[in-house]
Amino acid sequence: MARRVAVVAGGHSKFGKRYDATMRELCAEAYKPIYDEGISQDKIDATVLSYAASQFTGQGAGSALIADYIGLQDKPHLRVESACTTGTASLRAAWGMVAAGLYDVMLVLGVEQMNRVSSATATEYMSQAGDMRWEYPFGISFPAFYALMASRYMHEYNMTHDTLAKIAVKSHHYGAQNPKAHLPKEVSFEEANNAIPICRPLNLYDCSLITDGAAAVVIAAEDRVKEFTDRPMWIKGIGAGASEMKIQDRTSLTSIPGAKRASKAAYEMAGLGPEDMQMAQVHDCFTIAELIAYEDCGFVEPGKGPEFVDNKENYITGRMPVNCDGGLKSKGHPLGATGVSMTYEVMKQMRGEAENASRQIKDVKHGFVHNVGQSGQFVNCFIFERGWS
């Protein structure tokens, strides 16, 4: 029987265009609050570094560099990579090692430094996560994959861009209240609906940001948890899924099959359903991705996402508050840090420690995380449970 595992601490750098730092300094910034809480290097058995795209920095052997920089040079470390799900894939890997008894206490550290290259170069690198033989030759950028989903969704469900603009408005509303966010500013519906096109039907405010940043969490085995906190956040459910590599091969473009599989597996492992969640962090790399996530994670039936948006069910006052930290859209999307940042946000919300009361969700007992890689080739879902009353 696997041991229970809890998240016992977390840290988070400021997200943004961080020309004052490279990945090593960002990682130190994310680990420092954890160190200050008393989890010094000697208490950590091993580290998983979540670092998605070394072409942005040219740095090989990233986990060795980071472990050394933050004083963990004599502890085992490894790097995990699975595109934008790297963060939760790292957490999943670490959970497995702790649950199996290999280690008791592990640091999961996610980072990405993306702004030392131009936006066009960053777009080029991310397009290379498509099929290099059959998709890359046609210039299908990362937003283009999601625009293909948006066009099809609009056709099948008669959705207009208004729905996507409303999601962007919501994300920026909460991002404006998050001091860690990359772009903490409110955006009006008109601005979100009429911004410059990036990959039509998606415009600038439909797209997440190219962000530098780091986030970290420490997980511990159940018999060690009390050494670190009296407020553990238990990892209650984990589900992973995958989808076809080429987007043209998907049976449906209005759903990500791997996400449906991942969420179902997470609910089954936890013995819970979407109705038991008080909040969700979903992978809104694009507004259409957030909309599809509502449906893939079971918050609403297929095709009912726009109604959910119109009724503001995704706000703090709604049925399922989603991305009340600004999400990838406003908080930012440093690839390797994102899944860890989502986990950190659930922990902060559960503890009642959102930086502004205006974005604090009340009484979170269970939180859901949905983290997607590329256009759905990888998906991890997590269910976290509050371990105190």
Add this chain to the structure above:
Amino acid sequence: MVLMTEEKELYLGYASDKAMTPFMQKFLEALDGEKLMMSKCTSCGTEFLPPRQHCQKCLSECELQELTETEAKLHSYVIVDFAPESLSSKAPYVVAIGEFPSGKRLTAHITNLMGMPEVGMSLKLGYEHIDAKKLTYKWLV
């Protein structure tokens, strides 16, 4: 005396993956003659478009066969305004997934649109020699 035959160096698309194989070279030589090849598994008969050298189901070798379908419907599209660096001079361009009557799909540019693309519109398979080495299949309306 051994005569060396010179293979024509060919690449697919506007920003090509240069990692070539004999299988892909055959595909491109056929494309050079305006024939789009799919592949068929020599063991279980499963067909693939675009072609694969190995069957996704049983991993047996596949052989190239000419696709006989030329007309399709637009399944989905994107107008790429902000392109990856390698295609930035070409933007904006339209990428479409077309679906043939058999259900096979193909992703390519639409190059002769005068208005906005629409899901469900008719597409016809076309070919283009981009330059001396690069060539592609494409969609026409």
